[in-house]
Amino acid sequence: MPDQNDLTLSHLNETGEAQMVDVSYKNVTRRQAVAKGEIKMKLETFEAIETGNTPKGDVVGTAKIAGIMAAKQTANLIPLCHPLPLQKIDVKIIGDKTLPGYQIEATVITKAETGVEMEALTAVSIAALTLYDMAKALEKSMKIENIRLMSKTGGKSGNYTLLNP
Template identity: 75%
Template sequence: MQEVNQNLSLTHLNDQGDAQMVDVSGKSQTLREAIAACQVRMTLATFTAIAAGNAPKGDVLGTAKIAGIMAAKQTSNLIPLCHPLPLGKIEVNLIPDAELPGYQIRATVVTKAETGVEMEALTAVSVAALTLYDMAKALEKSMQIENIRLLSKTGGKSGDYSVKELK
């Protein structure tokens, strides 16, 4: 686990301690990418039913993928103080993992902007996982959404970040 940088100032607070959106108007637009991931763990029976397309609500994986894409586009409406960004690419993938059993969810978000897209990628995987749960809850209510995390980000003043994949 990486250490926390203790020398950072609180950019989301003004001089009076009130919440504020960070002023990025003086920053240059640069190409930025973020990749986030999570997993949804379920019983083998639920995993098999989803893979076979036998969920009562219909296309679980297709619906979850669209929900993740739509969520990334709505991040600034969902997360206070996030900047609305022009998103150039949003890719959401739900990868079957028989070892869980369940699905690994990955989102890649790209923009050319003054600030990064980490929150958009994290929002995409979170909502895709919640949608997968909603679409399959008739099969199993004990599914677990786990390990929501940023895998990597590129661009911006703070530089690139990458974490070794955890399983």
């Protein structure tokens, strides 16, 4: 079992090549991660999405489903991520006229040997990219920003909460 205080990069083997980390020695525990991000746009674009006046239909609903699907595909997208059984994926997309744009939050839960931080971050990223894709006919200057891990619980490394979100 690796030393948890060892600061070496666990995704590199002894010769410096990329490797998938061995988590077989870890206990299965409940793990949860929350990630957030945002997409900023012109007020006119925001209002068009809010009123359903867009060329591609339900922008927010499609982005929410895309975020959920992305979390489930994380191991296929990020080479060294472990495929995990996901028990819950919740993606919230909240209109924010002060941006203007949308706040995106993803919560992912599993019972596994490793955490779901990457799944939550992937869900937020793909939801934001889908919002962009669905509204790019209205505006190409939208900005995807501030994608970050807000918190994680479970696992041997303990809990984490971002102190200054």
